[in-house]
Amino acid sequence: MFMDSFLSSMFFFLFTFSSFNHVFSYASQPSYNDHCASLVPKSTPTEFSSKSFPLGVQNTGYFTGGDRIIDFDTTRKHYFTFQMMHTYATQIHGLFSIAGTASFIRTNIFSYQVRNISYGARSSNWRKRGNRRGYVTFNLVGFWYETSGKVCMVGTSKSYSRTGNSLNLDAVFKLNNVYNASNISSLISGSLESLSSKKDENYFEPFSVLMFPKGNYNYTLDSIEAENDFSSESDTEKGLSLNMESSSFCSSYPLSRVIRRLWLEYSNECISSKNCSPISENYGQLPSVLSLKGIECSVTKKYMLRVQMEFVNGYSQINQGFNPKNMLVGEGWWDEKKNRLYVVACNMIGMETSLDRIHVGDCSIRLRLRLPSILSLKNSSSIEGQIWTNKTVTDPGYFKRITFRTDEVLGVGSQGLKYKYSQIDRVKQSCPANKPVKNQGSRRYPDADSYNMRFDMSVRESYRRVAWGYSTPLSVGDHFYDSHSGGNFKSLPSSKTQVPNVIVNNDSLFNISYKIGISLRSNSTLSDRNSLFYLSSETVKISAEGIYNAGTGTLCMVGCRDLPSNRGVSITHSVDCEVLVKFQIPSVDANNGSYIKGSIESMRKKFDPLYFKPLDLSSAAFFTEAAKEAVWRMDMEVTMVLISTTLACVFVGLQLYHVKKHPNVLPLTSLIMMSILTLGHMIPLVLNFEALLTQKPNNNNIVLENVGWLEVNEISVRLITMVAFLLQFRLLQMTWSSRKSDEGNKGLWDAEIKAAYVTLPLYAAGLLIALLLKSKMNGDKVPMLITVYFKSYGGFLLDGFLLPQIILNMFSNMKDNVLSCSFYFGTTFVRLLPHAYDLYRTHNYADIIDNESYVYAVPSADFYSTAWDIVIPLGGILFAIIIYLQQCYGSRCVPPRRFKSSHVYEKVNESKAEVETINLNVSR
Template structure:
């Protein structure tokens, strides 16, 4: 995000909050308002003391929905981009106990964020966020009755753009100790103005299922292996499924990041009649095609969890408007005897359409979720299961069993959490006939994408002689026997995958999705007559790493009408051939290929041949990355060479100025020596060889990388030896002159000051790491990707880099304690070494602007795991380093205490102790 964009966002937020606090200050609610509107719900009580215990009410910021308040919320309009409705309720300030047991008084903020964002030509910086509405409320919550009532003021904008000063009362039912029936938090936000007032708004009803500290499972209360939905589901052999024993962290780690979409597969008889097929009992006219899940919380015993289930007709997990008629709330318990998660789910009942009167009931839904131990071309779903009714045939709510499976491959994190999942290549005989090995000479100097690299996934345009405008996406599923991490940027081959390469050829499987625009008709069921359509193809084949050829056979899912006409569920007569261009090409290149139906033209499932074209993903980036890595390797060599040159110049300077040489801080020299020693001893190999192993560098840079690796080792060792030599000279000079006792005392003080500072900084770094790790594990990632986090070792290395950036700090302290005017450090040394330490931060700013960030282990200069690198740190650290250099210059010219206020500058000099000579 650019500076102007960041400044715009900050200015908008400041203006909005300023308007909110101004309106709050001008018209804060009086006690009479609470008495008039809330006293009958939660009687007003008197504060007694601040409650420092763990307040039972949690902030509400997810799974929260609202409706109403049309006057103050922007309405949908063509051309607007609409976000899902978002509202946050959280306590602010202190929480007070009162003279009534179980009644608490506190303040809270209530923020409704706009669902509509549009580009405006207005110069008003707030024009894009006028849909936001915020309230500042104060009131009481009764723990025993589970009621909350608060009054307060807020601000928002009308449809005409006028700032509104709002007054409101919030009434919620919020139980501390809850179960599936009482866990629903719901209520109303009502305006305190008259209906004819311009600041009046319609009542807003709120509904949410929050994560609760005191939640008691109703249906998942048995012991693991004693689930209430063990009967009625589809019996599957336990050995064919993965169990919790495959994961060391239990069910919570497997499901805590769960935001997944499942495709519903209805029974064959549902194609002819809809009787006993609709899971929602016909309340919604069309039968849903997808079911999506959203985790609410997982219990600490790692065997139970709660989530919402949304039924939709679209692929996306959540509709923009929450509909209680199409949502279930459920409890799940892991059944270790059957290796499945069993779920009991209930309806959300809102008879009058208002969230304020919603309740939970009709708990006759049963679901099971299973993890297959093997995937194949005909079954690529990580999760399978079914939903059925616990009611009897003919009873209300009964419907036939409906199977479902994870749609596409969006359940990220499964493979990393569960070991033992394998892919079975079942079509290799067909592939060998379709893709025979071709003996051809590899062109010298050409390198093709590594099987596990990000270049293997790409977006493509597809067309035929008659139809254009088809778009698709192709992502590997398994490479050899290794799961392909879509979010990773692997540059080295896995050991297992490398061993699976035979004669340069490797088995590989893909997930391919095609999006057909409206009106497309390619024959064979590849059509989109009434609406756009998505086609999913699973494929497996052989990738030739020496030539860049990818040859596969594919299977596509058939819709219900094609299944009836062809008596088949899948069409596996598909051939896919692709040609990757060299990854080290200096010119823009394209992936070319075709997708062919191998059936006869007369076959009902035959479709037109499709030509595939895709920009070789990362080809331009690869070219830039090659140049960047070459430049970074050179910069590492240059910077380390300059480091030992500047140290050598300091040694020559010390020999010419022996009187001032003893006044160099030993602590500073030790910091510099350790800064060169630790990378050299501990992780220099890891800096170049990820995980200590490499088969082939992505761009075949061994000829350039390996010799320079040796050179860099030598240069670093020379710099270390010179620093140790400088340390020895300083120590020897001090020890030889008994008049230098004052310097020893001053350097001890430096050590006693710097050590606590460094330790305190290390503790802060550990605390920050702990906080980031805690929130990274606790929060659900909306798009299903796990959040990238630095390891503890990486954070400690970054902190060590910060200490090294401020290497002049001990010398500054020594000059202050000893109050010396001697120029102990050569200008070449302290200015040059400062430049060596600070230039990487300037380069990092340039790199962030010039290149796409890739956390793939290919950074050799300004390595993010070896120092603090960000826009803020890249400004703060250079400013601090330059300030230290300026302070050293002033101290060596005007005295060590010149930088202090005058009253602290009194001249104190350590007296030289006379030495009685012998003789």
């Protein structure tokens, strides 16, 4: 996410720099006296002021409103940023002239992702016109009155309407409670309102904003009463100390980052949210996830910080919208004796209509957090803690104590953190001893501490793909696996003589522990009580430890899974440790469809209530060498696309040249065949245009380095495809025109209709059979299969594009060379080349899970498998040979006897027809 924040910072810098010159100009601003003088007086600036503004140089908050000029999305957070440009003192004491920018930003508008450049894809999603409505920035000038705490500014901006028209916006910006000193109850609220009338196109709905103050904050909640609340806690185990040798408390890890995934666990009495939830709005459902964010860290008071807590009903909802009813704000301090973080938190109440009515209410909530110094199989959480209230059971707002923990490895790198292995003996009993196979040459397997040991996986249950998951090492021997390395591949050993980092014995056996998460697919529903996913509303989490054999690539572990609750939330921390996890990791030298294969099984008896069906796991082994080969493969596929599309243009051009020399053959050309070929070039162009309008920014995309090179080739492919479409459309238009103008051979229309009666039912029957066979194998995916198979079947029809012409020849009994040899043999070659390449790709590259990395021979665009890659080329070649025989020896040489007719449809020479008509009249 570093790149996203970097691009965001660069955007603000460039925008600020470009607008610097005219921010200070009052000439282009609305009148301050007309809109602000009654609220904050105006005065003449005297000198630059060194007094710090209470919001700091830049402050970030939240906003609602502004629907007409920014696309509001309730599923994403919307951030407001106020950046100061300058502060000047004035002739009135306590009144300051200020200038700055107010930016309203919808999240995820700065990501730059490159999709594959195959047909239907589109790159650089942020350049869409719609994304220009993802942010708007106002240049503002005005005054801040320190005594009243009010700010009033006027300014301008440019934006776009929903129809794409450019808008010139005038606005007034007001803030309240901007005092030089603040405390826990201080919230800065305000609004930005349009100065245009509601009927004007430049009018927009008011923005309502909320921010936390930064300047001169006074910590007031670390009172003796609060400390007494924490001194009564029963947990005496000491936590891990923060590593602050080279940095201050404010930058210590992990408190300096947002802890987004703290899973909440409730007591057994918590059936509903009554007396169990710390927030006021939960719609009858207990929140399952807590996000903890540091607002500001004190530089004057030791180990003090301000925090913001957000409660949501699922991890996916953390970034969805802004609702202060689900948030708490508080003050915390780190106890260096017990190595714990203590927080006193307060509710935020009062949001009925806008953010300016929010205020801090009850401050009776307490939180403690510690970093365990020893992790184990049954307790692998790197952060754990509790939330409670100091109210009594009879008081309003009381709730039962809540515990929380995280499955993220946030303590990696901290001094003193250890992992305690406890199940190695069970692993040796459950899994046979695997020793390196002799005489296997130079076959190598990934190092235990390499990035190759971290992988995503597809999960099947009862031969159905039902879920996806991830597997990440937690520790290798005495060392912790660095899961925050940024995804860089570690170099593999160049020879077997190199010594791995952590070796248990001479057989290259490693003690290893894992964090495994499995999420049910959105379109999968499982009601089987013996399913691992039964009653699981969130990700199924498994902690495992065992032995990895670097000589054979085998990984065997015993695991503990978190048990689900039938009420949708975790009730205490209960686990099932009778889980066996196995993986077979392929050699890093393998290049023939390498897959990581694995399984998760229950070691309980089938009649046990905690027994679950076995799961089959698979993941593409995308090692360093394979990654390099994949880049080379995509480069080659781009070249194949360019060559194929160019050849298609050449062969269509040769057919146009052929009909120009022999115009009499045009009426004999199949309109169905010409229509199929034309649609084959048109649909990719339409899909590219559709992707431009509908592409979603949260798609799974492949990010490549040579972005410019890909875009150049993407444009080249589209241009050549456009040329091929225009040439093919011209051929279709000429065929239609010649057929319409050929009044002397009306029987050709009858032949075309008869050919359609045969061709179209064949196509429909083929599609129906394919769908029935596939849906029988994958009954739970019928809606998705219909879409995919329509696309694939369209490619299949293009492969057999000569079939309509063959059938038309049978009914018309033609004798001319309707199609040029270069056209039907050349186009057949272009259509069959992807299948030949797919055979090559299957036997020389690892299978690809991410379909968006396909550039040529895309599976969703045709039928691709070993069988189809043989059958389709043979069929295409057979069709081309039949056309050749028909045009050499007449159509009678191919069809059965009942298709043969004595009528021959030929283009009649006009002069010959006139002579025959005159002779007929003379004879009469």
